[in-house]
Amino acid sequence: MTTTPGGANARPTQRPLADTAAPAEGDGVDTAPHVSEEIKRTTCYMCACRCGIEVHLDGGKVRYIGGNRNHPTNRGVLCGKGSAGIMQHYSPARLRKPLLRTGDRGSGEFREIEWDEALKIATDRLATIRATDPKRLAFFTGRDQSQSLTGWWAKQFGTPNFAAHGGFCSVNMAAAGLYTIGGSFWEFGEPDWDNARYFLLFGVAEDHDSNPIKIGLGKLKDRGAKVVSVNPCRTGYNAVADEWVGIRPGTDGLFVLALVHELLKAGKVDLDYLVRFTNAAHLVIADPGAADDGLILRDADGIPMVWDRTSGSATAARTPGIGPALTGTFEVGGRTVRPSFQILAERYLAEGYAPEAVAERCGVPADQIRRIAAELAHAAFDQAIELPVAWTDTDGVRHETMPGRPVAMHAMRGISAHSNGFHTCRAIHLLQVLLGTVDVPGGFRSKAPFPKPVPPGPTPAGKDGGRPETPLDGMPLGFVRTPDDLLVDENGRPVRIDKAYSWEAPLSAHGLMHTVIRNAWAGDPYPIDTLFLFMANMAWNSSMNTAETIRMLTDKDEDGAYRIPFILYSDAYYSETVPYADLILPDTTYLERHDCISLLDRPISHADGPGDAIRTPVVEPDRDVRAFQTVLLDLGARLGLPGMVDDDGSPKYRDYADYIVNHERRPGIGPLAGWRGENGDEVGTGAPNPDQLDRYIENGGFWTYELPEEARYYKMANRAYLDFATRMGFIESPEPIVFQLYSETLQRFRLAARGHGDVTPPDSERDRIERYFDPLPVWYPPLLEDSVDTDALPLHALTQRPMHMYHSWGSQNAWLRQITNENRLFVHRETAARLGLADDDWAVVESEHGQVRVQVRLVDGVNPDTVWTWNAIGKRHGTWGLSSDAPEATRGFLLNHAISDLLPATGERKRYSNSDPVTGQAAWFDLRVKLTKCATPATISEPQFPDLAAPPDMPTPPKVLSYGSLFRKRREGAS
């Protein structure tokens, strides 16, 4: 690990004074007051980044939360959210006891019940489902950091209907990377902050990987590296970038492919890298109409073939001594074949990708695109670097140095939350790979357990829809490699309630949580019995089409029964979703619980080595609440789920902590990789260690392993790394990981659309599959634009998360809401002038679907055709412990009301989900709107919803908060 002694902020200008002895001032100030009785180290949960924190406790209360200097994620720093954790922990919106609904859904009428009763109600219901038709349980776990447990629980229950929130967050980012380079941004890899000279940042909306990016930007600034941001909004990171490209939303793919065009045309691509690490030389069969048209030519052993220029014949890739061709057309065994790179180069050299051809559409001048392409080439090729580190590749060849191309990239939701996001993200990886910057010094670096083979396994389980009293034969979420892996029935109909892995979203590796409520309500593809949700505010800011979603949650059939019969919900806070559930299982705060940040799930690895972490309770709950994962294991035991009970039927695990230590997914592999083995001296694999959690606690709540220097780059073909990864169980065997610029997986879907193979799409889906399963990255306009009049809806509309908030969790926080408690619609000054809008005017944002009344704020720093607002500030009256007249409810608003969860009806065609057609990723940012000034001044946003009553026994929020006076009293009383 590139550690700075003392953490990230250890520059000479950030150190304590040379002499920290207090001077003799004589003013009576106590410069060395008592701080805390105890410091406990755990993992933050104020957003998804999982930083290490030090929680100072005094008199049983949280005195202060600081960053853990030794933690690989945050290196001692702590963001605006993490530093406000005290108010999250003591929020008056915390649920206090299990609740059973007594009035109608949405009335907020509940009665408190005991845990035994709550668990009995849930168990009885779930047992009946499991005994009859387990898929009638839909289990969707929101912003879940325990998916290796929750997914396994669903598997053991036997329902394929499981996912977390990735489908409405960033599955495009994950899937595009995993299907191309065996890794992706964020948890999968990171820029080489210490060596990059040129950094290209796409669509990063200030959340996800929050502290690592900020630490990294600081490092780049220290070294004078150039930072270029590509983002319609000039906020946050974009404001400090050396160059801001204020691109039109949804056109990043076109911009990137124009860069590719320029680089190809000038010969600024790394041919050696392409031959060694990618499938650029693999021969693609050109035989229109054949069942294998467009697939890779393989030898009898299934090894991809290349054209050897030395012998003038086709031979297996990686045969020693050959010189593979990257271009040309050849005949092999009577078949015409071409290296995939030939196809790739022909495509992007076409004038349709020239900067001048895309400039207007992207809102980026052609000269700027050309200059950025030239700068990328200059940094990659003229400023190449070399680390003096010897290593051995997977062919056994020893290299004395590690050459690097110091161009790094990062992308996030601005790319992924479009219906063309999968291909756009693939285009970014294409750009990185052509420049030879993936997993080389100065470039993008994989983080263990990535890279994985492309695509990674396993395939999703549950094709038969699940059987009574029977676990699935694998995990519900996985990676589809061919149409045979889809979860569809013999008629091509979806098996899952969210239609994941169906023809509508074949590569939906994270499921489609955003479709579940509609599909369950409509009974499409079938009705369910119980919707079990955890930690996602689906009746408010986490759903598109919020008002309709609320209606579906409360809708009854002709017999007066709810169309979604039973809703079970677990969360720590009184969110807008709580009143729509039937049974509430109150969760703890993040400071009251065990958790496991696992290599089986979403670890805290660093490019220099794998890592994982735990949460441990640092304070005891003062309410009758239980950690969700412990409750889930309890439910599993009550249901007798295999693996959760011993032979005598007694619970196998006391609680989640017991599971974390003792559960083994495969012999020797459990949730935590550190201090395994009976004596705690084994790394990665080994028998459960009863003292494992203590060892984590002693180490500050986390474990990291530092890779030897020779294993830190070129991981896709680095023998030392791949041997290590195999020993750790990350991959099955130490074979090189070959980047798939040309995706055979996508081509297989195209062939299915053309009628080849055992599993082919219904006629109605063929055109869509043919169009969007291009084996090379492609750009197409966001799908919504096919069916709305873009002249009538001339503006793009987006949301961003404030850096100091994490969705509705953050905006309830007593401190954070003083920074932002209402959101404006940000409009470019020129656009506003055209519309007659002045600062603070009220206006109506109208889409093809709905309208929202908002107050505007004029700015320069936004693409002129784009309006945007902060996400999840708007709240519903009466929720989150806020007063009914809180500005979040009166002036705040959700843009969600203007976003349809379905694409508009066009002719006879069915209405598809408003999602990426490849992965099912929710296309939040495709929204098109028009903006009209309100004729008369307004004072409140619209739409407004009725007040929600608080459940019984919720505390009255204080009118004055003097948090901290207690510590002073204790201190002064003691002195």
Place this chain on the structure above:
Amino acid sequence: MTSLPASTTRKLGLVIDLDTCVGCQACVTNCKEWNTGGHMAPLTDIDPYGAEPDGVWFNRVHTYEHTEDDEHSIGARSRTVHFPRSCLHCKTPACVTVCPTGASYKRTSDGIVLVDEDKCIGCKLCSWACPYGAREFDTDVGVMKKCTLCVDRIYNDNLPEEDRVPACVAACPAGARHFGDLGDPESPVSQLVAEREGVDLMPELGYGPTNKYLPPRAKRDTASEGGPARLEPLAESGGFFGWVDRMLSG
């Protein structure tokens, strides 16, 4: 009226890098959580869950758009700046000299400007006098509060030595905040200020702020980075494909 020391032994202060600050509010809330239990505890919040939440904060970050001329166009002449704002611990602070009780004072040893709550009568003259808006009146307690430069951290031997820096400096994820003795020209912070041409905030007012701001660096959005402004297409015969052939044959 309260008198000022003729000079101070050290001039402790902050250096804030406006080129690196991303406006994330980490320094704001970390300051809040430290100080609400610290020397001036509490930093009271009024109506924290209501219509007009308004609390005491020692450090706030504002975001401005700065336009260099009257033309508005995408990015070219306008920039967004995040501006952290807290007490500047001035050399001759008016907030001290106007104080009728001696509550507001500047320390001789390190130059930190503090308020002695026992002497503060809540008259708010200091907040009127401070041109930087750095004073925060706690209406619940009835006294004026302000940044202490974490005087209860920087010398606090109850904390590990490496933690003895202001909370805002420790927390800042981008590393945009620096701390030290700005009276010593050899100190790392003074050298940083010299190197980056750090500036005083509103020096014309004559209060001699100790804290310095490092100005945003010039944008690099027109000139290319030492290379050509555009790539020349391959001139060789056969264009790109010919070039690939020759490269692989070489």
